[in-house]
Amino acid sequence: MLDTILRIIALTRKELLAVLKDRRARMSLLIPPIVQGLIFGYAASYDLNHVPYAVLDQDRSAASRELLAGLDGSGVFERVADLRSSQDIRTYIDQRRALLVIQIEQDFERKLQLGQATDVQVIADGRNSNTAATASSYVTAVVGTFNDNWRVAHGLPPAVLTSTDRAWYNPNLETRWNMIPGLIGTLAMIQTLMLTAMSVAREREQGTFDQLLVTPFRPFEIMLGKAMPSMLVGITQATGVFLVAQLWFRIPFAGSIITLFSGLIVFLLAAIGIGLLLSAVAATMQQAMLFSLLFIMPFSLLSGLTTPVSNMPSVLQYFTAINPLRYAIDIARRVYLEGVGLPLLTHDLLPLAVIATVTLTGASWMFGNRIT
């Protein structure tokens, strides 16, 4: 038993030296998570603050001006042009000069004064339908305020039913608050999985793996010796992103650090297991790179980081069952924002533990059986 532990420690040391002896390699593993955390933390937000729009105001009345003043005063909308004819709409949208064109028809004010319902047309550039939908929901909010003001100013009773909205865990519904916790697992996984996938492939390419197999090391010791350094790198990277979230973006952390990191360790075991399995299959480093790509890309896209898992087509939802990142993101968000403890995370931890066990066992079996 003691021998086993000593052998694993020795192998871990050797692996760490192999990975970290090069200064450029150290830099490429330690600096990026922090820099990426900072850059993507700012970039990754669905909230809009610059919406260029153009206006085709065919009414040119006090009412239409008031409505447009509401848009201009919102701090989000920037009027880039006053259009003269509806032909101009196409130009502005096609050439991406405006994200929205707002068209107010001739009898806008007259209809309002008669107590009739009237429309404003919002034409949005649907090339990114997500952004367009967000921008138009901002317009709806401005129009809602306009309606309320108009009713009050003209002595009409306000709308019968209104709602007061409140959001748990994220009062202003800032998308950054749930993007950044999601990045902890994502950034750590991408580099760690690839590092692990390379580790055995490199030894195989250099011919040193066969030497390793004839030493007294047992396959599972080799497996653990390869997994440990990746785990250390992964945890360091996750800590880096976590510190960025805490110290720079100051996202309120509702849960416990122990819960978060316990979850991350199980997640990294699963990611490393997949990496080792790929590494055991690959004959060259280029193959290992290709294999890890084939996993990293769907893992990142179908993780719920950018689109909720529940909105995906059901075939893809089944695929996400074997995606460790999906569980890690759920864990990070729930611990971060909702402050849940380990018992409520069972449905994430259990699948992760299964993935980790299967892949790690598989990898050590393959190490043992590859040589024959």
Place this chain on the structure above:
Amino acid sequence: MELVAGFQLSPYFHAQVTRSMPPAEKMMLEHSVDAIVRIPADFARQVNSGSAQVQVVLHGGDANRARIIQGYVQGAIQAWNARQAAEGKAVAAGSVAVQMRLWFNDANDSHYFLVPGLIVLVMTLIGALLTAMVMAREWERGTIESLFVTPVRIEEILLGKTIPYFLLGMIGLALCIVSAKYLFHVPLRGTLPVLLGASTSYVLVALGIGLLISSSVKNQMIASQLAMLATFMPALMLSGFLFDLRSMPTPIRLITYVLPARYYVTLLQTIFLAGNVWRVIVPNMLALATMVALLGLGSRAVTRKRLD
């Protein structure tokens, strides 16, 4: 209650009715519901008095989702108000409704913006990541020197190393376009030659990035990490594929200008969904062409320096 029926009938909601707040809050904690609409006990009286309020509690664990839900709830409430007015139960007052038209994507089909974005990711990865290993491997194994002593010129080595991956990229591209059109039914409103021209330039840029990384770091382990860092996440997060570039803080926006993915996302979205809009296509193509030239020269310079 009619309002509750409105929620139950809407295709967006799965309403669970509870009699009091604690069970509803418990469901929120378990995240088995995304929002609570709390209708107060004296709601009917409030409605009769002409002003009623419901409370909406949203699960903010996923802010984007919560925002969308908030919009749907507002929609249901407005519909209720409109019905009341139509039935003469409330004073009809002039009010403005927003009529939304989504150009290029009338049905608001999310495939339309996801598929061009995915093509960018696939092309980036095929182009940059596999090439990143090519030169590094030769350096690592020392075989580069045997290549250098042959009469083959450096340009020829670099080209010879790139051409197989270029062809691979082209095959990937063909698969992407075919599946975009026939599997995901994304319309191609521009013309095929323009699409191919834009994509070829982008594949060349991606190959150039891979080659430059590969020739400068000379180590496969580091090359693979750098290639991943320089291409995949930036193409996902900073290209305008998901997040609106105009809303990013200025320093971050400046970074996006050096990323080729930004130009390719714009090109693909325009060529697929809007058509051949030359005012968009020409500047973005020029940006990509400049990058191809710079990366080619860069790889050449790096390789020669090491030879001395």
